[in-house]
Amino acid sequence: MKIIPTLLAAFAMAAPGVAAVQAQEADYPNRAVTIVVPYQAGGVADALPRMVGEKLGKKWNVPVIIKNTAGASGNIGMDSVARAKADGYTLALAPAGNLTVNPLLFTNLPFDTAKDFTPVTLLATSPNVLVVNSKLDVHSVKELVDYGKKNSDSLSYSSPGVGSGAHLAGELFNQQAGLAMLHVPYGGMAPAVNDLVGGVVNVMFAGVSTVVPHIQAGKLRAIAIAGPDRLPVLPDVPTVAESGYPGFDVTSWYGLVAPTGTPDAAIQRLATDIGQVLKDPDIHQKFAQLGVTPSGIPPDAFATLIRDETKKWSDIVRKANIKPIQ
Numbered sequence: 001m002k003i004i005p006t007l008l009a010a011f012a013m014a015a016p017g018v019a020a021v022q023a024q025e026a027d028y029p030n031r032a033v034t035i036v037v038p039y040q041a042g043g044v045a046d047a048l049p050r051m052v053g054e055k056l057g058k059k060w061n062v063p064v065i066i067k068n069t070a071g072a073s074g075n076i077g078m079d080s081v082a083r084a085k086a087d088g089y090t091l092a093l094a095p096a097g098n099l100t101v102n103p104l105l106f107t108n109l110p111f112d113t114a115k116d117f118t119p120v121t122l123l124a125t126s127p128n129v130l131v132v133n134s135k136l137d138v139h140s141v142k143e144l145v146d147y148g149k150k151n152s153d154s155l156s157y158s159s160p161g162v163g164s165g166a167h168l169a170g171e172l173f174n175q176q177a178g179l180a181m182l183h184v185p186y187g188g189m190a191p192a193v194n195d196l197v198g199g200v201v202n203v204m205f206a207g208v209s210t211v212v213p214h215i216q217a218g219k220l221r222a223i224a225i226a227g228p229d230r231l232p233v234l235p236d237v238p239t240v241a242e243s244g245y246p247g248f249d250v251t252s253w254y255g256l257v258a259p260t261g262t263p264d265a266a267i268q269r270l271a272t273d274i275g276q277v278l279k280d281p282d283i284h285q286k287f288a289q290l291g292v293t294p295s296g297i298p299p300d301a302f303a304t305l306i307r308d309e310t311k312k313w314s315d316i317v318r319k320a321n322i323k324p325i326q
Contacts, residue, residue, distance in 0.1 A: 030062065032089070033064050034064075034067050034091070035053055035067070035256070036078075036081050037069070038093070040068055044291075045095050048287070052277055055282075073161075073163070078098055079111050082110075082117065085259070086263075087262065088270065092256070092258075093256060094257050095252065096254075096255075097165060099113050100312075101163050101165075105162070107325070116259065117259065119299045121255065121298065122296065122301075123274070123278070123296075124287055124293060125252065125254075126290075126293065127208065127250070128165065128206060128250050128252060129211055130226055130240060131214075132144065132202055132220070132221050133201075133219075134218055134219055139221065139223060140223055140243065141223055141243035141244060141245070148179040155179070155181045155203065157170045157184065157202065158196050158203075160187070160188050160192045161185050161188070162322065163325065165250065166204060166205045167183060167185065168313055169226055169250040170183055171320040172248070174320070175320070193206060209289075223237070224237060225240070226251070228241065254292070255306075268299075271298055278294040
């Protein structure tokens with residue numbers, strides 16, 4: 001008969017601790033939130049969380065700190081978040097490749113993207129543009145395919161590196177169009193675009209904000225949009241799907257993830273508040289200048305996107321025989 005009083009006493013002792021945790025979660029966030037960007041400062045991946053973080057900081061009345069932790073194709077920064085305390089105060093800005101492609105290419109990752117991260121929300125999407133050097137007498141996808149089949153030994157495409165979105169987009173196009181364009185990897189986006197402009201290589205799938213200035217200057221020619229829809233900035237350029245390859249979609253995206261174990265209340269608060277920030281007209285304007293579109297899908301939809309994209313790219317990596325990076 002002494003069991004019940006004992007249990008009641010134990011519950012009474014534990015109750016203050018439980019109440020404190022619940023109160024702390026309800027009060028989230030009550031101190032600085034850090035968003036780790038696994039790349040150097042500058043560029044879209046760095047700009048997006050800074051823009052959103054500024055709005056969130058004002059909304060929450062707490063600082064939102066952007067911490068650049070670059071190295072190993074983003075893996076060092078991602079690892080630091082995987083190891084962080086799962087309390088909602090450390091997040092990672094994760095471009096698509098970090099969550100879907102890097103696990104296929106790096107054989108010794110110190111973390112498991114499927115097990116060590118919880119999706120929060122998708123910040124933005126940005127389709128790639130299929131461009132050619134303006135001196136190449138190609139004005140459409142059909143003409144590119146015809147040219148490639150007649151000149152298989154001289155058609156090349158650039159990318160910022162093995163396993164990059166531009167690389168995989170080129171391989172997907174090769175597979176669907178029956179081409180054998182030569183992949184020429186560079187050590188970054190700038191040299192890859194520079195050699196395309198200079199005519200060292202012929203073709204590239206690149207982010208719209210990266211190549212629009214060169215298109216406007218007449219140095220590059222856009223022949224197709226690699227996403228599902230045409231772009232307002234290039235309204236007369238059809239999609240690859242419109243050009244004879246239904247379903248072709250290579251869209252870059254940037255999401256936020258938290259360490260697995262982060263309280264669901266914090267995840268939901270983050271997703272809700274970020275979704276509201278992404279509806280801000282000022283954010284829409286600033287994102288448009290970067291060539292990206294605000295998203296804000298909920299955590300479960302983001303998790304589905306990650307799973308679907310991982311399967312898609314794993315099939316392409318396998319068919320293209322892209323070797324993992326040691």
